[in-house]
Amino acid sequence: MEFKKPSEYIPFSPPCMDGREEEEVIATLRSGWITTGPKVKQFERAVAEYAGAKHAAAAFSCTDAMLIALHVLGIKEGDEVITSPYTFASTGHVICYRRAKPVFVDVDPDTFNMDPEKIEEKITSATKAIMPVHFAGHSCDMDPILDLAKKHKIKIMEDAAHAIxxxxxxxxxxxxxxxxxxxFYVTKNITTAEGGMAVTDNEEWAQAMRVLTMYGISDAREIWNKRYSKAGSIHHDITELGYKCNMTDICASMGIHQLEKLNWFNEVRKKYAEIYNKAFKNHHGLQPPVIKPYTKSSRHLYPLLLNLDYIRIDRDSFVNSLKEINIGTSVLFRPLHLHTYYLGLLNHRYGDFPVAENLFERVVCLPLSPKLEESAIHKAAEGVLYLLEKHKK
Ligand SMILES: Cc1ncc(COP(=O)(O)O)c(C=O)c1O
Structure with missing residues (x-):
């Protein structure tokens, strides 16, 4: 099989911006107010409306948004939170930051998401919340999770880092x-460089989360942009032990215009995913991602599974070979229970979550950003097929 490698490296997930973000950032820089202020408020309203929630609290990152969310839900030492091992550090870390215990449930081999049938056996009297992770933008099967939460009177806090x-x-x-x-991290479907947002229908929680992003200063979001003006109060009161994880107006300025383009971005991602699907259809060496009828995926990732019986090399060598032919990829995720910290903390071992472990050994996430030309996607698909042929058993 002939393959001419692309002259330039195809990056895994470059951000997609135009002059609108630039102009808004410059306007903010010139406005005299660059940290949390009117742009953050505007972005919060826009995200809440887009996501069908009544309220929002912006934060420095999704990690921080999840931390303040668990805080207002009252998660504390001794509590257990059920989640997926097939996720990024943040999901487990925020539970640990609250001194609670992450309890993992193995995933469904098609969706990489927590298998709802395996959740109930993990619920104990200490379980206070379930944290579904919508991996790659494919929704978890929420109905059974909602039923369990209702039955056991526990909360649901979704890690939707991939799922706007x-x-x-x-x-x-x-x-x-x-x-x-x-x-809104730089590789996500929309970006503010760094950024996150918690959305909810509960006004009290939303207000409490905003306060938590600013040290727990009771009226921080209200006084902050007046503080240095003539009308500003010289006093403030700390009502609880908050954090410092507010979003700046500079970041929100990007987000406002990214959000306007989100539906289009996600359409382009879908088109690119379909190009890969077509190229890989019926190939014995590959298993393209499965999209269940209950979801419309944001297509944050294209997690392609290799059939390791088909080739002579392992996934890491395959990824390195892709790099050599100028195709950037990412391997998401090494299951949390296999990391040194979690192995020690939870006494887990290899074999505890066999589905997650098997997916991790075979997965390669291909480039999907709308910043990339369609020709780059065709090239990446060709590169995968070329290497499969080259390394076939
Ligand atoms: C599943 C998942 N959850 C949470 C996060 C954390 O997002 P952030 O970098 O905005 O804190 C990520 C980031 O990559 C993620 O992939």
């Missing part, structure tokens, strides 16, 4: 659980 724009049975992610958190 995702729908579950026609409902936007953000309008389902008690609190849902999005990420």
């Amino acid at each position: 724009g995702t729908e579950y049975k026609g409902r936007k992610i953000g309008s389902i659980g008690d609190i849902t958190c999005f990420s």
Whole structure:
């Protein structure tokens, strides 16, 4: 099989911006107010409306949004939070930051998401919340999770870092659980460089989360942009032990315009995913991602599974070979229970979550950003097929 490698490296997930973000950032820089202020408020309203929630609290990152969400849900030492091992550090870390215990449930081999059938056996009297992770933008099957939460009177806090724009049975992610958190990190479907947001229908929680982003200063968000003006109060009161994880107006300025383009971004991602699907269809060496009928995926990732019986090399060598032919990829995720910290903390071992472990050994996430030209996606697909042929058993 002939393959001419691309002259330039195809990056895994470059951000997609135009002059609108630039102009808004410059306007903010010139406005005299650059940290948390009117732009953050505007972005919060826009994200809440987009996601079908009544309120939002912006934060420095999704990690921070999830931390303040668990805080207002009252998660504390001795509590257990059920979640997926097939996730990023943040999901487990925020539970540990609250001194609670992450309890993992193995995932479904098609969706990489927590298998709802395996959740109930993990519920104990200490269980206070379930944290579904919508991996790659594919929604978790929320109905059984909602039923369990209702039956056992526990909260649902969704890690929707990958899932802005995702729908579950026609409902936007953000309008389902008690609190849902999005990420605007640079590789995400929309970006503010760094950023996150918690959305909820509960006004009290939203207000409490905003306060928590500013040290727990009771009226921080209200006084902060007046503080240095003539009308500003010289006093403030700390009502609880908050954090410092507010979003700046500079970041929100990017977010406002990214959000306007989100539906289009997600359409392009879908088109690119379909290019890969077509190229890989019926190939014995590959298993393209499965999209269940209950979800409309944001297509944050294209997690392609290798059939390791088909090739002579392992996934890491395959990824390195892709790099050599100028195709950037990412391997998401090494399951949390296999990391040194969690192995020690939870006494887990290899074999505890066999589905998650098997997916991790075979996964390669291909480039999907709308910043990339369609030709780059065709090239990446060709590169995968070329290497499969080259390394076939
Ligand atoms: C599943 C998941 N949750 C949470 C996060 C954390 O997002 P942030 O970088 O905005 O804190 C990420 C980031 O990559 C993620 O992939």
